Amino acid sequence: MWAALVGNIFKKVASIDSGTFSADFSEGQVISMIGQDASIFPYMGPFLCIFLAMPCNVVLPSIILTYYLREAFLVGLASCVLVSVLSSWAAAAYKRKVKSKLTVADSRLVLVNETLQGARSIKYCAWEGALEARIKRVRDEEVRLLSWIHLCYALQQGAMAALPLIGIATSLLTHAALGRSLEADIVAMTVAYFDPLTFGFMLWPNCKMQVQMMSAGVTRIERFLLVEEMEEASQPVPEEVEKGIYLDRASFSWNGDKLHLQDVSLTVGSGQLLMVVGPVASGKSTLVSGIFGLVHQVEEGGSCQLKGQPAYVPQNPQVLNASVRENILFGLPFLEERYEEAISACCLDQDLDQFVEGDATEIGEKGITISGGQRARIALARAYYSNADVVVLDDPLSAMDAHIGARVFSACVLALRAQGKAILMTTNQLQLCSSAETRFCKCTSFCYFRAGLVCRNPLACHPQR
Incomplete structure (x- = not known):
């Protein structure tokens, strides 16, 4: 009992x-x-x-x-x-x-x-x-x-x-x-x-x-x-549809009353990288939370579908009170080649060389013994190692130095896209947008960049510079 x-x-x-x-x-x-x-x-x-x-x-x-x-x-x-x-x-x-x-x-x-x-x-x-x-x-x-x-x-x-x-x-x-x-x-x-x-x-x-x-x-x-539970954010996707993220006029609310994000339409298929860009408190994290069902999806707010095995890197990643290797593997079997790729892609080589026990070093509860940038890169390495079909990154580069962030973006994020993963990444670093289909997300509207054009209404697709 x-x-x-x-x-x-x-x-x-x-x-x-x-x-x-x-x-x-x-x-x-x-x-x-x-x-x-x-x-x-x-x-x-x-x-x-x-x-x-x-x-x-x-x-x-x-x-x-x-x-x-x-x-x-x-x-x-x-x-x-x-x-x-x-x-x-x-x-x-x-x-x-x-x-x-x-x-x-x-x-x-x-x-x-x-x-x-x-x-x-x-x-x-x-x-x-x-x-x-x-x-x-x-x-x-x-x-x-x-x-x-x-x-x-x-x-x-x-x-x-x-x-x-x-x-x-x-x-x-x-x-x-x-x-x-x-x-x-x-x-x-x-x-x-x-x-x-x-x-x-x-x-x-x-x-x-x-x-x-x-x-x-x-x-x-x-x-x-008896607290009201959230409904499943992702509806079943037909078998013939490729793995990825599909939103059609989706609306999300944190408390079930006020809409915090509305009429969101986007598609992220295999081998695609979608950059969601916007200022602080513009709704980027709300979009990510809505995809994973962490906020209410309004019933009349369209559809939100996710197909494939997902990997998620939040702004404040969760790390275990365990070794670096255990945090990256996260319960998966050890594959040396994939593990070395993840370490290299997330620029953890020099960090592990500085640790006395290498990747066997204990991180400590909530990553208290490492910096915020190291914690973010370990979480990225975990997502890379998982070999998931869909990767959602919620501003993972914000805790890193500019040059480290650029290297991680090139070696990890773009490498995942080259491997055929569907990637959605939120950020406010516009210099990264040349490598991705880019969209702007604001509180009351949903605008996006696509091929260098800005559309205020993604449904009407009315472009302007």
């Missing part, structure tokens, strides 16, 4: 757009759902079985004890009910504190995660004291709530542990107070039958507490799993 639930959470993370995730959730909340909320469910099976057996544990001993102790048993039963009410109150308080603690824990996880991600900048700017104080305030509140949680838990468990003794003592004392003799068989029978009877009273608050914990977790997980 736990594995299935965690698997669904991971699948949901991959199926909602990044705008919705950033606005409504955080990485800390997802970690909390997996580590705390989902871990409760495996323990509910045993509690359910015991709960179903509870009527037998309560009814049969009650009949026998009523027959032998009469009014005295009712007094003992009333004392058990009072203790159970106290235990239920402690369980309710436990639920409230757990819910508050989960909220505070989410805040702490988010804050700690942000601190770890920006550890280098924090050191440079000497912000350790301020961030430590923020984390300490949140942690102190979490510790306070944990103290209340453990107090409520101890009160509930202590009351349940004392329940059989309280029931037996009050029943026997009442029996003696009514002038009846405490014979050995009466005492033995009372002790023997009160134990299964009080087990039902002990079970109910425990089950209630577990159900309340599960309820809080279910509410959080349900809210996350």
Whole structure:
């Protein structure tokens, strides 16, 4: 059950757009759902079985004890009910504190995660004291709530542990107070039958507490799993169509309401290189995200089709906490010739010579031990090595020096085109456009260069210089 639930959470993370995730959730909340909320469910099976057996544990001993102790048993039963009410109150308080603690824990996880991600900048700017104080305030509140949680838990468990003794003592004392003799068989029978009877009273608050914990977790997980998923951005492409990217009047939106890119029409076939050029925040990355289904495609916004195995290099490439070679292979089998081609095409030869252990050098988490340009070239080498049919590059040269970027563009990007790959590349470096079919992408319109001509409307194809 736990594995299935965690698997669904991971699948949901991959199926909602990044705008919705950033606005409504955080990485800390997802970690909390997996580590705390989902871990409760495996323990509910045993509690359910015991709960179903509870009527037998309560009814049969009650009949026998009523027959032998009469009014005295009712007094003992009333004392058990009072203790159970106290235990239920402690369980309710436990639920409230757990819910508050989960909220505070989410805040702490988010804050700690942000601190770890920006550890280098924090050191440079000497912000350790301020961030430590923020984390300490949140942690102190979490510790306070944990103290209340453990107090409520101890009160509930202590009351349940004392329940059989309280029931037996009050029943026997009442029996003696009514002038009846405490014979050995009466005492033995009372002790023997009160134990299964009080087990039902002990079970109910425990089950209630577990159900309340599960309820809080279910509410959080349900809210996350019911978030609207994005539809598949790429529709099926007929077999006779060659591998590539095909957009026909496609429109994309980050939040599903406002159009951030509209009426986009383009075709990138095998052996073609399409350069999408525009200023910052003009919609280049939105186009790339739309192709891969990371943003909403408006239903009436035409079609978006991608055929073939894709490779994607984002602006901020993801690198593993592993060696350079493992980051380039990315799980694929090692082919020495292709690997050497990727290293050479992305100008990583000199970098590997400078590393003490060559391509066996550990990069570190999120590439903390290498520069931004090296991280971008490793991501490009990964795309080159994958031998994918369609390659999408989101401004990969922005982190590189001008001369390195020019060499990488010539040796890697143009080489991929020569190998028959369909390549779409976003950039704001106009000097590269002489080697590609070029289009301009703006927020409210979609203009493009083609063979040295600019068309304001790609559908009408009205050219002007």
